[in-house]
Every structure is written in C-alpha cells, then in structure tokens.
Amino acid sequence: MASRWNSRKKRNRSRSPTCDVIMRKENTWNVSVATEHPDMTEEANLKTTYGPGKKGGNFALPLGAKISIPDGVFSKKDSITCQVAPPSGRWRHVPVLPPSEHMASEIFILSSSVHPLKKAVIVQLPYYYVDLEHNELNVKGRWKDEAEWVDVGFLKKEDSSMPSVELEIARLGVFVVTFTPKxxxxxxxxxxxxxxxxxxxxxxxxxxxxxxxxxxxxxxxxxxxxxxxxxxxxxxxxxxxxxxxxxxxxxxxxxxxxxxxxxxxxxxxxxxxxxxxxxxxxxxxxxxxxxxxxxxxxxxxxxxxxxxxxxxxxxxxxxxxxxxxxxxxxxxxxxxxxxxGRSNKEKGEVTVFLSLKDKSWMGVIECFPEFKTEVRASARSSVGFRHIAKQELPKEPEQRFTSRRRPPPPQQPQAKEPEGFEIYDGCKWEVEVTGDVRVSGESDYFDNNQLQFFRNLPESYRRFVIEPRTNEERALQGVINLVPVGIEEQKARERLSFTFKFELDEEKVKAYFKPDEPEPEPEPEKPTVTFDLPLEPIKEERPPPPVKVRTFSASALERLTRPIRPNKIPEKESRVLTGRSLMNIARVVPEGLTLAVHLDLPDSTITGLGFDAISNGLGMADVTYKILLYWKRRLKDKRNGAVAELTEALRDMGRPEVADTVQEMHDKNKEIGPDCFHLIM
Structure with missing residues (x-):
C-alpha cells in the first residue's frame, strides 16, 4: 500500500488553452451566508472541512483542488480543513518573492487536528495559465508553525479540466504555485x-x-x-x-x-x-x-x-x-x-465601489486591466454596488504671450504621454480614508491598508467597512486617496495617485443610526363566541345526597399522606439550548457533520442527516441546526451537563471562541443572539 502512495511518475502533457478559463469561471468569490452584503463574503465557498475517518479517501477542495488520504492517517474525531485566501485577505499569506518570480495560483491553507500526519497525503493544487515555453513552475510552501517559505517538490499533472501540480506531503501549511522565466x-x-x-x-x-x-x-x-x-x-x-x-x-x-x-x-x-x-x-x-x-x-x-x-x-x-x-x-x-519598460505592463484601472445598506456601509477598492472595466462595473452594480468615479486632475492653463515684444522661440514639442496608466504584477497603493467617514475597527484596515495588484490572478481588491466619523445625522462627504508605494519618479507618482469623492445624503445617515425596532409580541387569541347553537331546555338539578365522611386517627392519616418517593422538581433547560440559541450557533458553525462526530452521534444518524440535507437542498447552517436539535432531544441533563458536552465538542473541532461564548451566556442565564458573535463573524 505504501509503495502505491510513494511511487509517482512525472507526466508532461500539452496544455489546454481553455483550462484557465474553466478555473476562472469556478473562482466565484461572491458567496455568502447570513450577511448584509451577500456579494462580498468569501469564506462560505472557500473553506471546506472533512472528517475522513480511519479509512480516508478522495475529497474535493475549493476551486477544483483535490486531496487523497490513505487509511490510518486520521481517527474518527479528527478533521482536515482547506481554505483559500480570499482576495481581500490575501495580504496575510502572500510570500515575499524575487522580482522575477510571480504567483500563478490562489493561496491554499491546509490545517488539521493531527500534526504531523502519520502518512503522506496527495494534494492537487490548480493554477492559472502560464506560458510554459518561456517559464517554469515552482511551488512555495510555509509549514505549520514556521515563518519561512521554502520550495516544495511537486509533479506537474494536467487533465482535461484544468492543469494542476501534485504534492506528496506529510506536513500541512500554506501553499502557492509560482513561475519564473526559464x-x-x-x-x-x-x-x-x-x-x-x-x-x-x-x-x-x-x-x-x-x-x-x-x-x-x-x-x-x-x-x-x-x-x-x-x-x-x-x-x-x-x-x-x-x-x-x-x-x-x-x-x-x-x-x-x-x-x-x-x-x-x-x-x-x-x-x-x-x-x-x-x-x-x-x-x-x-x-x-x-x-x-x-x-x-x-x-x-x-x-x-x-x-x-x-x-x-x-x-x-x-x-x-x-x-x-x-x-x-x-x-x-x-x-x-x-x-x-512595457513588456510586463498593461493599461489598468483602479475603481471604488460602495454598498450602502441601512446598518452597514462597505467600500471595495479594486484594480484590474482596463479591458475588464465594463465587466467588473456591471458585475458590481448588479449586486447593489455604486460606482465612484475618479477625480480628474485640473489641467494647467496654456500660457499666452500678450506683450508687444517678440515672443520667445517655440519649445521643441515633447512626446505625448498615452492616456491612462499602466500596472504591473505587484503594483501597490496605500489607501487613505478621510472626510466625514472613517474605516470601522472591525476591518483589517489598521493591520494592512495596501491594495496590491496580482496580474496572473482573476481578482485583486480590498474591502473595508466604513462608518460615520461622528453621530451627527446630516449629509456626509467621504474621500478615498490612493498613493503608490515604491514609486520615486514624480511624474509616475502623479499618474498613479488617485482621489475618489462620494456623498451620502441625510436619509442614508438617518437610516444608519435608526435603532432596531423590537419584535412585536403576538397578541393573545380571543375566544370566538357563536350564538347560533340550538338551545337545550334547562333541567332542574337535584342536590346530591350527603356524603359520609370517615374519620382517621392522626397516626393513620400521617401514614396515608406520606409520599412513597420524594417529589422531583422538573429541571428547566438552559437558555443557551433554546431553538433560537441553537439557530444562532448553527450560523457560525456551518461544519455540522464534523460537530455531529464530536457530539458522539451514531454514524447511521450522521449519514441519514447528510442524505436528508442533500435531498432537500438544505444549507450548511440548516444541517447544523438539525443536528443540534437531534442531539438535544437525546439529552437527559439539559443544563450544566449538556452545556459542558456542547462546549467540549466545539473546542475539539477547533472553535474555542464559540465555546467560550456559549459558556459565558449560560453563566449569565441568557439566550444567544446574533450579536453575541459579531466579533467572530
């Protein structure tokens, strides 16, 4: 069995020109679960968690990646997770590359509850189109708990769908495919x-x-x-x-x-x-x-x-x-x-889009080639974003000679600069938000405020949550400045510096500050009285015969009224186990099948719930909610014991922050609302 996993021969096939197009079509970032901006939440389809069990198997990962796990690597409760770094958070994992090396794939983050692995696993990572006639591939990796990026051995594997590289690794970490000139x-x-x-x-x-x-x-x-x-x-x-x-x-x-x-x-x-x-x-x-x-x-x-x-x-x-x-x-x-100077450059465009919901304002700053301008603007506007135009720099007025003296000799005409600007792989800008708005502390703006262009990847953008600078309910004006990084030449800095201005009317600001209306309590149902019933004659009731009362002695009365078993006071369930609390937990823990394993539910039950979710087209949050309800019905102790079992399962599957929130609300005897997880979400 080990020889089959260790013997892999290198295969070189001709590249299909449509492979890159297929991968870009599958690269759909704009997916969401339970958010006010459903078009900009990436983590829903870019993260997958499996519980392979002892037998292992083949599993599909985001964006067409695959993993093959041999038997004996994991136990029943172990899990493995693959996440693709979203474009807005790509800066957290981008490796420092030499000028001649460029990224050719998304950044894949593999983690597991087992470290290191008992056996090597086979991972296939797809990459975008690369001119292999003049370039050669490479794979960079950063092992778990290490800071340096190293070269990882790989085999090039191409099939009819998309090209990919194959890694045989016994350690997990962060991986990306790159290329350098031959x-x-x-x-x-x-x-x-x-x-x-x-x-x-x-x-x-x-x-x-x-x-x-x-x-x-x-x-x-x-x-x-x-x-x-x-x-x-x-x-x-x-x-x-x-x-x-x-x-x-x-x-x-x-x-x-x-x-x-x-x-x-x-x-x-x-x-x-x-x-x-x-x-x-x-x-x-x-x-x-x-x-x-x-x-x-x-x-x-x-x-x-x-x-x-x-x-x-x-x-x-x-x-x-x-x-x-x-x-x-x-x-x-x-x-x-x-x-x-232009062999690796192309005309580009930098644009700002705004999404203004009642309680949430979001700004997206995106960089892309110029020929994609209409496509990107149409895609953003179709999901509720508003395009913000750049502020044009004022042109210098022409100097006219009005004196009677002889005019100076005409200067030699300079070469006319092309309209627009050019971008290249790794081009960076610093983002500054000023005016009457500011970036919310919930965004990662204060950790990194730079926008970087990745030429070989389909999307390059940063998104920030913005909010009013003060509590005044009036019309606001915001300004977003983009300043190039690493450009020393004055003319080049001017061509790559941009200013975007936008205005928010007073109604939008009032809707932002408007408090949430409490849910109305249901009115009690009034009994309906009907008067069309047939009236029956009133019968005269006779008084009941007198009842003979038997007297008992004090000792006999005590013996008859003494309870055989002590009275049991029914224990009320914890408020963190109500239906509303479990639904809010399910929204932040979409890995329901993994949670079922850690709650020790029978395999037959887990399989049945999985098939039921597939047949009914349920989402991941709905599956988790069903699993929590089934687990709750099986419990006898629905207070401290149940809460301890739930928090232990959450910690075992790698969600300690959710477990801490559940325990905190249980100690306070409060239900779990959606605002309890605002820092996690």
Whole structure:
C-alpha cells in the first residue's frame, strides 16, 4: 500500500488553452451566508472541512483542488480543513518573492487536528495559465508553525479540466504555485567555448581563447514581447517607435562575474519572425544592446544567415534584434527602451465601489486591466454596488504671450504621454480614508491598508467597512486617496495617485443610526363566541345526597399522606439550548457533520442527516441546526451537563471562541443572539 502512495511518475502533457478559463469561471468569490452584503463574503465557498475517518479517501477542495488520504492517517474525531485566501485577505499569506518570480495560483491553507500526519497525503493544487515555453513552475510552501517559505517538490499533472501540480506531503501549511522565466547556465573557461542554447536553437555564444582570465558561468534567458505591446508602443509613442517595424524577444546573456572581454565574443541571435535576409543585405536590421549608459546599437560587422544575425561584442547584456524602416536603424536605440519598460505592463484601472445598506456601509477598492472595466462595473452594480468615479486632475492653463515684444522661440514639442496608466504584477497603493467617514475597527484596515495588484490572478481588491466619523445625522462627504508605494519618479507618482469623492445624503445617515425596532409580541387569541347553537331546555338539578365522611386517627392519616418517593422538581433547560440559541450557533458553525462526530452521534444518524440535507437542498447552517436539535432531544441533563458536552465538542473541532461564548451566556442565564458573535463573524 505504501509503495502505491510513494511511487509517482512525472507526466508532461500539452496544455489546454481553455483550462484557465474553466478555473476562472469556478473562482466565484461572491458567496455568502447570513450577511448584509451577500456579494462580498468569501469564506462560505472557500473553506471546506472533512472528517475522513480511519479509512480516508478522495475529497474535493475549493476551486477544483483535490486531496487523497490513505487509511490510518486520521481517527474518527479528527478533521482536515482547506481554505483559500480570499482576495481581500490575501495580504496575510502572500510570500515575499524575487522580482522575477510571480504567483500563478490562489493561496491554499491546509490545517488539521493531527500534526504531523502519520502518512503522506496527495494534494492537487490548480493554477492559472502560464506560458510554459518561456517559464517554469515552482511551488512555495510555509509549514505549520514556521515563518519561512521554502520550495516544495511537486509533479506537474494536467487533465482535461484544468492543469494542476501534485504534492506528496506529510506536513500541512500554506501553499502557492509560482513561475519564473526559464534560464539555462553553462560554464566558460579561459580556453574558450562554443555554446548552442537549448531554449532557442538560433541562439549561440562563442568565446575565443584567452578572452577571460578566470573560469565563470554564463546564463541565457528569453523574455517574449507580446504583439499587443509592440502595437501599443508604436501607437502611443510615434516619435520614438515610429521607425520600428518588428522586433524579436529580449535575450539576456549575462555572466556571473562582470568583465570586459579581452577578445570580442561572437553572439548569434534569431531574426524577427517572418524576416529573412539573403546575400548579407540587412541594412534595416539592428542589434540593440543594453549598457550602463542605456541602449545602443551594436556597431560591428553583422553576419547574416537566412534566419540569424551574428555580431561581435566586448560585454554581454540584454539583446534585441529589430527591423526598422530603410536607413533608420540608429533610431532603434530610442524605440527598444519603450518596449523594455512595457513588456510586463498593461493599461489598468483602479475603481471604488460602495454598498450602502441601512446598518452597514462597505467600500471595495479594486484594480484590474482596463479591458475588464465594463465587466467588473456591471458585475458590481448588479449586486447593489455604486460606482465612484475618479477625480480628474485640473489641467494647467496654456500660457499666452500678450506683450508687444517678440515672443520667445517655440519649445521643441515633447512626446505625448498615452492616456491612462499602466500596472504591473505587484503594483501597490496605500489607501487613505478621510472626510466625514472613517474605516470601522472591525476591518483589517489598521493591520494592512495596501491594495496590491496580482496580474496572473482573476481578482485583486480590498474591502473595508466604513462608518460615520461622528453621530451627527446630516449629509456626509467621504474621500478615498490612493498613493503608490515604491514609486520615486514624480511624474509616475502623479499618474498613479488617485482621489475618489462620494456623498451620502441625510436619509442614508438617518437610516444608519435608526435603532432596531423590537419584535412585536403576538397578541393573545380571543375566544370566538357563536350564538347560533340550538338551545337545550334547562333541567332542574337535584342536590346530591350527603356524603359520609370517615374519620382517621392522626397516626393513620400521617401514614396515608406520606409520599412513597420524594417529589422531583422538573429541571428547566438552559437558555443557551433554546431553538433560537441553537439557530444562532448553527450560523457560525456551518461544519455540522464534523460537530455531529464530536457530539458522539451514531454514524447511521450522521449519514441519514447528510442524505436528508442533500435531498432537500438544505444549507450548511440548516444541517447544523438539525443536528443540534437531534442531539438535544437525546439529552437527559439539559443544563450544566449538556452545556459542558456542547462546549467540549466545539473546542475539539477547533472553535474555542464559540465555546467560550456559549459558556459565558449560560453563566449569565441568557439566550444567544446574533450579536453575541459579531466579533467572530
């Protein structure tokens, strides 16, 4: 049995282009149970708890993840939980990655009542689309009770639904799939070498003898340039990119030790796609290299083949081969920097949405690519959110020369900046809420007030509960400022700084402060009197005959009236076990089947309740309520003993805060209301 779990062969299959679309469709964050904002509570469908028992089995996890548990890992009362970090709370678990590594999946948090596990379990984690031709996957993990992130071994597993990675682990923790650009290394000695790259058969590097003094390693990395980025640069930067026709990928050829070679090194690079040169007639082909002083065109004799170009260089860096208009290849040193700065960027949008309920106000700050603007705005408005537009910066008035003197010479026109702004993976803003409103202490704003954009994940947003700053019932005005983090250039900071203003009318504020009306008590039913009954004749009643009273002695009377058993005063049940109290407990403990196991209910009863819930389409809170009612009927002691049994079961399943609340309300002899769990919910 152990050999079957330990022997796993690596399989590489072709990626289906629709896998990422399927996973994004299943990634529905806006699910809720018992909340005033049903579109923004994520924890309902992003958390799953199972009691595998001694036999184990295969179990489905959120977002298409799976787990296979062999027998003997858990006992009857043990449980395992998988939770996906929601977008608004993703900051709590995001690993610190190098600039070249990016997240490709959601963050999965696995926990269990058993630590460490007795045997290894198999976990499949899905990930979003990754260009595996130029990138390679990796899995980062942070084990339970540890702070450092480490690389976790995995196997790539793809099926017809969505691609995933397979982990075989005996410890649980936090896991995420990442990717980095492919890089190949090769050694170089003073004796020289000729290396043909495996990433691209048209790339090679030739080191002549005695070109270096000591041995070192050299690396090759390819960064593709998307066609839409090339079209965007040519459209929005016509002055710099107007002479550019097409370009290849960026090819990084670097050494571990910085040096200037004694003898020139020959680098062979591919020509742009669809470009062929015959008879060394490549006057419009330029090889551009990145140096310490910026980009420059390699000034050497080019040697062409039908699909490649070779040149001699004294240093290695980032290269790009481009085709220009005739006799304009010197302009390529101005065009390539535009592409280099935008290869991993895209036009974006930052928007604020507000949901104003009577007793709860919520703000959502979301960042997404510009082409998703209409889709995201429509999705938010369909569930009751109001879109808040950005405040436009005032334009500087044009200076007109009105003097009779000769006007100054006209300045050289600068390149027009494209409209909007560009975002990249890891772009961050600090959120500031000012004006007549503030962020409620219930939000995690005071722990972290930053919004971060995750380019490869479907949603990036933060949500906060807002409230009036004072108790005045008047019209309010709020301001939300977004300030970029880590941007030093003044113009870039101005383009990425945003201000949102919104107004709340007096009716909304009064509805917020309006106290809850008490539930009206049901009126007692009045007896109905009917007068259409037939009247019967009144019969004259005779007095009853006199009753003979028998007298007893005092000793006999005491013996006859003495009770055989002591009188039992019926004990009233605890107020935390009433129907209303149990319903409020069920709303915060949706894991009803796990609670049934810890309450020692029979397996047949648990199975029957589970099938009954599936057939009737009941929610998790309804299942928990039914289980608590069934458990209550079986009890004999419905006061201290029952409360002790319930609190012990809650603590065993990992809900000590709920158990403390139940015990506290029992000691106070009060029912459990929905406001008792406001800190937990």
């Amino acid at each position: 890089r190949e290394m090769f050694p170089v000695s003073p004796q020289g070498c000729l290396y043909n790259a495996r990433l691209n058969r048209h790339i090679s590097v030739r080191f002549p003898k005695k070109s270096i003094d000591t041995s070192m390693h050299c690396s090759i990395q390819i960064t593709p340039i998307p066609s839409d980025k090339l079209a965007f640069s040519k459209k929005n930067f016509p002055v710099d990119c107007g002479e550019l026709l097409t370009a290849t990928e960026f090819v990084d050829i670097t050494t571990t030790l910085p040096c200037n070679f004694r003898r020139p090194v020959t680098v062979k690079l591919p020509l742009p796609a669809g470009v062929e040169v015959e008879n060394d007639n490549g006057t419009d082909i330029a090889v551009v290299v990145k140096t310490d002083n910026g980009w420059s065109v390699v000034d050497s004799n080019y040697k062409f083949s039908r699909t490649t170009v070779s040149c001699d260089v004294k240093t290695l860096s980032r290269f790009c081969v481009c085709q220009s208009k005739p006799d304009r290849k010197q302009k390529m040193k101005d065009a390539i920097p535009i592409l280099d």
